[in-house]
Amino acid sequence: MLRYGLPLLVFGVILYFLFGGLSRDPRLVPSPLVGKPAPAFDLPQLRTPETRSSQADLVGTPTLVNVWASWCVACRDEHEVLLRLARARRVRVLGLNYKDERDNALDWLSRLGDPYESIIVDADGRAAIDWGVYGVPESFLVDAKGIIRYKHVGPLTWALVEDELFPLLKKSPGRP
Amino acid sequence: MIPEIGHLALILALGLALVQCILPLAGAQRGIVGWMATARPAAYGQFLFLCVAFVCLAASFLASDFSVLYVANNSNTALPWPYRIAAVWGAHEGSLLLWSLILTVWMVAVGRFSAGMTLAFRSRVLAVMGGINVAFLLFMILTSNPFVRHFPAPAEGRDLNPLLQDPGLVVHPPMLYMGYVGFSVAFSFALAALIGGHLDAAWARWSRPWTVVAWLFLTLGITLGSWWAYYELGWGGFWFWDPVENASFMPWLVGTALIHSLAVTDKRDAFKAWTCLLAICAFSLSLLGTFLVRSGVLTSVHAFATDPKRGVFILVILAITVGGSLLLYAIRAPRIHDTGQFEPASREGALLLNNIVLMVAAASVLLGTLYPLVLDALDLGKISVGPPYFNTVVLPLLGGLGLVLGIGPIMHWKRQEMRDLARRIGWAPLLALVFAGVVVGWRGGEHFLQAVAGLFVATWVVLTAIQGVRERLVHQHGFAGMARALSRGFVGMTLAHLGLAAGITGVTLTSLYGVERDVPLKRGESAEAGSYQFRLDGLRDVLGPNYQAIEAKVTVSRDDETVAVLKPQKRVYRVQTEAMTEAAIDPGLFRDLFVAMGEPIRDDGFSLRIQYKPGVRLIWLGGLMMVLGGMLAASDRRYRVALRRARDVLPEGVAAV
């Protein structure tokens, strides 16, 4: 009897996983960097190209590292959210300008507002590879010790900020 | 007006499908002839209404009626008219309509060519098929209606996906669907037998030709799809182990197993429960494929636009259809008893081994396809299971299949003396090994073992096939006797087996000796692949009906002699602004030369993908041989005779209950 019921059982198991799969995004790749120190970098600042930033600048206060570019359409969608986040002053917002033209980037900020405390420039995308970036925009939450706590691929929404970012910020000490 | 007629036709077809699903089944259970008799007209009616719906959608495409959302999303006034027709099944909604229409084509065929069956059996078969169509029509009408209007109508449509603007698309999906949906016949036969409780050899005999026909369509669909991907996707690969490809390969593997186990059930009255399970599995995997392609649970190059609501709907269909039939199987199968006796060393034993290999291959493909999903669901991280895995796991199994396939057809039913078998096979293994070794040694290069293994299996299949034919003919005198000995069933089987040999040869040669290079070439420069020189001679702009393109002129030469002038294109379609690679190919039975354009480089040039692909055509030739073999087998005299005899004995409508 069991012999003949086995196919049904196997099918049941498959069905269970297929159902689970419906609520997941197969394209989303979780980052292996979460829980690890932010990767090393040494990049010029967008506003003042002669000054450079490194991962040491991330230590001290929790930071949201936002990867963006002026050619990225989805970045426009999340810009309001970033501005609001900057105004909330719960977390420092740092921009990583990915493969962009400096003039276009500055123009975008002057038109749409500037949520970033500082912006580093990754002109050739090498730093973004170190961060495991595969689609712009992406956002990383780095805690006060310089450890990456969270990564989001795609435009941020305010709901995400409240549901994911703020609870994580509460857990991690050191306010800006 | 026309779209509304189409919509109405869908609803009417649904009504008929409901009738067909319920009345004949109830009639068959209670023995009410009048109820059972509704099955056939209901099936014919559904076919008619779905034809109407299909024509309405096609007419909307031809008239560029962009108030129909589906037309607006998949057509354009600049789209050439043959592609407008093909666009009917170019995306999710329309392809479902095609699916449903094809299901009714099979229903009509069952209704038409079911003379030998009892009325009750035919009623149950059609009721099950009607039930399937109820599910799919509901799915279409509730979540994926191709006739939905939107106002105001846009002035211009968003055009058909450029990838699909190709003659390959015109024929590939219909063939594939004929196969997928065709397995619903074997499925319905199995279910009808389980419901009725008569799982006898007659059920298998009726199932066989239907299964072979569905299988040959699926084979044709897969072959065409592989060929299409080869020349259209621009990578020059013939198989990518993409989830959607796997979705078609799994039912093919199980369908192939089914054909063989049906032979045992039919001739030897053995494997009945197993055959029944295979019939359920083959169609279940077709349905699973539908789910995988349309629900968005896996990423794929060919996936349709997805929507979670649709995913849930198909999952429910899947749960009811597959779960229900497997439950029925679990309840009824223990009662099935085989009468055929055989020893492990027998043709039955060889066919059992064939089934094991094919089913393990199918299960492995399923495992690899779903494994990332399972790990993700268990929060164990995301992994990718790609070509390296499937090649490692499935290719050895297919090689093993070839080995069994060699001896299976020349073994005796019931009991095979191994010594007798060895005597008949004679020097074939050694001959095959020497042949493979000599060819590979002469050709040189790496991968010695794999190459020898591949060619050995192929040669082995050919030699044993020859032996099979010889044994058939040796006692026959004269042409008529020979022709009688070589029944279409036998010739078809042999041809299909030789097709596998051709396919294995092609895969072996292409993957082990093919050369694939990505090279940046300036104008006038050349690069070598497989002793052929590819020289970039020029670049020019080309204007198509709905695209712009850059065309390269690549002269291919060997030993300073021009072999071919290839003109690949890099196209940008105006509406969907997607860059498309149109490869240029110089085909040949023994080798293909392939050029596809990459990106422009500095200093007036282009990066090109140049390829030398030995034996790649053998893969599709093998597929076509299998198709032809299937056609011969399905048209074997025994089926035609059975049909004619049944028709003579039982006039229409007086079939015994």
Add this chain to the structure above:
Amino acid sequence: MPVLALLVLFTVFGPALAADPAVFRFEDAGSEARFQALTKELRCLVCQNQSLADSHAELAGDLRREVHAMMKAGKADREIVEFLVRRYGDFVLYRPPLDPRTAALWLGPIGLFLLAGLVGFIALRRRGATPPPEVAAEERARILALLQSGPENGATGTPSHKI
């Protein structure tokens, strides 16, 4: 919808920088073949159903460039793969590594084959051991009639002859 965003991002609006495509000239055929083989087994994260070798996505080009640079720097395949896995996870590997998570994946097929073979063999042995049931006389007559009825059984009889 991140999916949509990504698609839009990378198909329509690529980065403004126009670089040479990441296609390289190799000094020797060996390293070219090695590069091909390696990038064929790595999955592009943007298009996700193409290997790094096949993908036209911008990021795939960048990663090909990284792989090429590392090869030139004398890194072994294993080191290059590790570099990518550290950044993108096991997702980039088309050949999943054998570890406890993937044990069922890699060992499943062979296990299934052995199991199926064993079950099949036992079933056959048991079937062989049971005596054949008595066939009723009329049934036997029917079978005999069928066997003699010509072409239908054409495929069943297999004469035996030497090659």
